[in-house]
Amino acid sequence: MxxxxxxxxxxxxxxxxxxxxxxxxxxxxxxxxxxxxxxxxxxxxxxxxxxxxxxxxxxxxxxxxxxxxxxxxxxxxxxxxxxxxxVGPTCHKGTDTCWDETNESSFGFLSELESVITSRRVNADSENSYVASLFEKGINKIAQKVGEEAVEIVIEAKDNDDNLFLNEGADLLFHYLILLQAKGFTLKDIVKVLEGRHK
Structure with a gap:
């Protein structure tokens, strides 16, 4: 070099x-x-x-x-x-970075979306928030929604409408993020599993 x-x-x-x-x-x-x-x-x-x-x-x-x-x-x-x-914090002041930021993985907009889901779950205004209403209905309803979205994306995969396919994919991912939080997990936990399999 x-x-x-x-x-x-x-x-x-x-x-x-x-x-x-x-x-x-x-x-x-x-x-x-x-x-x-x-x-x-x-x-x-x-x-x-x-x-x-x-x-x-x-x-x-x-x-x-x-x-x-x-x-x-x-x-x-x-x-x-x-x-x-x-190995440990990088900055001499004891912080993860020299810009005083936490050294965590970020998944861009998906991380932002996880934060929004957390906020809606914690604030729990089920009359005005679809997410809060799902959490209020419990794990069975959330899991059911993931199942419904999974079936819909399979159906769209067999057709030729890319827009519908992508929208169903977005719906599935959105509801899966909700299900992860309902089970006490986040995308980071899924990434750890995938990294473990990659090795």
Missing amino acids: EIDFNKNSDGLVPAIIQDFTTRQVLMLGYMNEEAYNKTVETGKVTFFSRTKKRLWTKGEESGNFLNLISVKNDCDNDTLLIKVNP
Whole structure:
């Protein structure tokens, strides 16, 4: 891999650190060629500390190492994306990331939808909320709705109306998210099962 350490007069390139599993950005550091080589050799992310003026392996004092998974170069060969498995919090202030964010997997809009479902369940205004009314009716009704939506998507799969097929898929997924919460689970629990099978 070609890395342009000479682009800047200090011989440093930015290194963006990303959690391999959650895809959250954890921190930004800087590497010179020696730090990069040590990172690859040891499997522990090592930076060049601009304040200490020396190599610095993340976790050398705290034990919160960044175990190397992969390194990618950007299109200009002057910025690195380093994917890691972190051991403990990454920030020196004790937070998961240097932006004080929780290092959790996010499924984009589906995570937002899970939050909405949780809010409707907790606030339980069943007169104005379809979700709240389902939770009020109990697990049997929720499971029944998932079954109905599953049958409908099977029927639409046999036809040629892509719009109806996708809408039934959305209905099925929506009701499945409700059922997961009714059973005390979330998408993260399903992902763990799938990851376990993948190994």
